[in-house]
Amino acid sequence: MGTRASICIIATSMWSFFHKLGSPPWLYKISGSILRWLLPITVVALAVGLAWGLLFTAPDFRQGNSYRIIYIHVPAAIVALAAYYIMALAGAVSLIWKMKMADIAMKACAPIGASFTFLALVTGAIWGKPTWGTWWVWDARITSMLVLLFLYLGVVALYEAFDNKEAASKACAVLALVGTVNIPIIYKSVDWWYSLHQPASIKMTGGSSIDSSMLYPLFWMIASVYALFACCMMLSMRVEILKSEGKTGWVKRLATESNS
Amino acid sequence: MYFDSFSSALQMGGHGGFVWSAYLITVLVICCLVILPMRKEKQILRQLEGALKRQNRDKS
Numbered sequence: 001m002g003t004r005a006s007i008c009i010i011a012t013s014m015w016s017f018f019h020k021l022g023s024p025p026w027l028y029k030i031s032g033s034i035l036r037w038l039l040p041i042t043v044v045a046l047a048v049g050l051a052w053g054l055l056f057t058a059p060d061f062r063q064g065n066s067y068r069i070i071y072i073h074v075p076a077a078i079v080a081l082a083a084y085y086i087m088a089l090a091g092a093v094s095l096i097w098k099m100k101m102a103d104i105a106m107k108a109c110a111p112i113g114a115s116f117t118f119l120a121l122v123t124g125a126i127w128g129k130p131t132w133g134t135w136w137v138w139d140a141r142i143t144s145m146l147v148l149l150f151l152y153l154g155v156v157a158l159y160e161a162f163d164n165k166e167a168a169s170k171a172c173a174v175l176a177l178v179g180t181v182n183i184p185i186i187y188k189s190v191d192w193w194y195s196l197h198q199p200a201s202i203k204m205t206g207g208s209s210i211d212s213s214m215l216y217p218l219f220w221m222i223a224s225v226y227a228l229f230a231c232c233m234m235l236s237m238r239v240e241i242l243k244s245e246g247k248t249g250w251v252k253r254l255a256t257e258s259n260s
Numbered sequence: 261m262y263f264d265s266f267s268s269a270l271q272m273g274g275h276g277g278f279v280w281s282a283y284l285i286t287v288l289v290i291c292c293l294v295i296l297p298m299r300k301e302k303q304i305l306r307q308l309e310g311a312l313k314r315q316n317r318d319k320s
Contacts, residue, residue: 039294054283055261057262058262064272064274064275065273065275065279066275072286122282127282130274228290228293231294232293232297235298236297246304252308252312255306255308255312256312
């Protein structure tokens, strides 16, 4: 009896949470109060992590100092992939339940994901020059990451291509969902096609092949870039909420209150 | 600090140009990602306020 009651309570509280997630004023308010402390913490954490990786770790015994790019390359690539899950999930929710805030999350996620993918590709190219002797190679990992960039940019462009916003979000959601095929290819590319890009150094099971003095700043940066992604999502969702809710009473009140 | 002088931190044994440019691009992209939406938000609210003021003036 007790378990059934608690399941009921959990189900209703989850339902009310989803209900709130769909409410623009609530989302706007809660993101504002989260950002007030999360954004400064994230900026400080990023500054600490960047300085740590850039100046305070020892160089790699084989690659020398060029390896320091790992502290931005790997976190950017990880978050670029995580952002795609979020975008595809938001697309699915918006497609199935026609939830407006999911649509806004998908729209906000695309340029942010594109930025992180761009960073992963550019820092990878810069790292490749001193390490492999070339800026670019049509390696499976690199090519599939380039496809990821085009998928993000495709969602951005598709949104702009439609005048009818409902049709736009439907088309973008379908593109995002179809593009999910690319994600396991990116993960597995280094094992399936062994070429220049090295396989993963950090493993969930078994030992990682990085020394802990390099692993701690790397984990620090991964956490910081995840936090950065959360901040960016909230910041651009707030803009999209204001854009789409401009004619409602609560946004009008906000506009008159915020500047007076 | 690993490096013993400012110039050795800049040069990084010949890799300085690669490493520093990668970090610089990252910082630039992060700044854009954070600052642009914050400015946009303020701009939208300011525009809305202006439009509302104009509406009220026309009414009265």
